[in-house]
Amino acid sequence: GDSVTQMEGPVTLSEEAFLTINCTYTATGYPSLFWYVQYPGEGLQLLLKATKADDKGSNKGFEATYRKETTSFHLEKGSVQVSDSAVYFCALSHYSGNTPLVFGKGTRLSVIA
Amino acid sequence: EAQVTQNPRYLITVTGKKLTVTCSQNMNHEYMSWYRQDPGLGLRQIYYSMNVEVTDKGDVPEGYKVSRKEKRNFPLILESPSPNQTSLYFCASSPRTGGSSDGYTFGSGTRLTVV
Numbered sequence: 001g002d003s004v005t006q007m008e009g010p011v012t013l014s015e016e017a018f019l020t021i022n023c024t025y026t027a028t029g030y031p032s033l034f035w036y037v038q039y040p041g042e043g044l045q046l047l048l049k050a051t052k053a054d055d056k057g058s059n060k061g062f063e064a065t066y067r068k069e070t071t072s073f074h075l076e077k078g079s080v081q082v083s084d085s086a087v088y089f090c091a092l093s094h095y096s097g098n099t100p101l102v103f104g105k106g107t108r109l110s111v112i113a
Numbered sequence: 114e115a116q117v118t119q120n121p122r123y124l125i126t127v128t129g130k131k132l133t134v135t136c137s138q139n140m141n142h143e144y145m146s147w148y149r150q151d152p153g154l155g156l157r158q159i160y161y162s163m164n165v166e167v168t169d170k171g172d173v174p175e176g177y178k179v180s181r182k183e184k185r186n187f188p189l190i191l192e193s194p195s196p197n198q199t200s201l202y203f204c205a206s207s208p209r210t211g212g213s214s215d216g217y218t219f220g221s222g223t224r225l226t227v228v
Contacts, residue, residue, distance in 0.1 A: 105155035
């Protein structure tokens with residue numbers, strides 16, 4: 001079945017550091033790929049998405065590129081802020097059928113001033 | 114405002130006492146789903162619904178029931194809660210089946226403790 005693997009956390013960075021959170025997936029066909037963010041005490045929010053190979057999703061300074069050849073969708077940000085401290089989830093979904101959104105286990109990011 | 118509303122946000126209950134967690138969305142979404150979030154296990158799907166009167170099991174359905182009598186509502190029912198159902202629960206909805214390229218909209222979560 002489909003699966004998503006994320007790097008284990010927690011990740012602790014200083015403000016303005018470069019962020020990479022690795023995500024790889026296993027799936028048949030051409031799924032859509034997502035990054036969700038969960039701020040403390042809140043639900044998950046869609047951060048960015050990509051629906052086909054070589055697409056780049058971006059939002060709030062975060063970027064991720066759909067790499068079919070390496071089955072990856074790594075999340076990057078050039079300069080993190082304290083307000084980016086959250087748990088980040090990589091996920092995939094297929095266009096058709098009743099397959100649910102499949103999540104990775106999440107990576108906790110802490111940014112210190 | 115487009116949203117998924119869950120209630121209650123926090124609940125402490127005793128083993129065996131039936132409870133219902135409500136979920137309502139105002140976006141006319143077809144697809145709704147319940148997840149539980151546990152440390153080290155991430156999010157696991159409990160049940161989902163592709164439309165009114167259509168529900169199906171997810172990965173961890175044991176001990177839970179759902180119903181979808183109206184498009185906007187998707188309550189989660191624990192007939193006889195047990196301590197291993199202590200968790201953080203999220204309801205989510207999507208415009209169409211399976212989420213496709215639109216992603217999901219999540220509720221704010223319900224933290225349930227069963228003692």
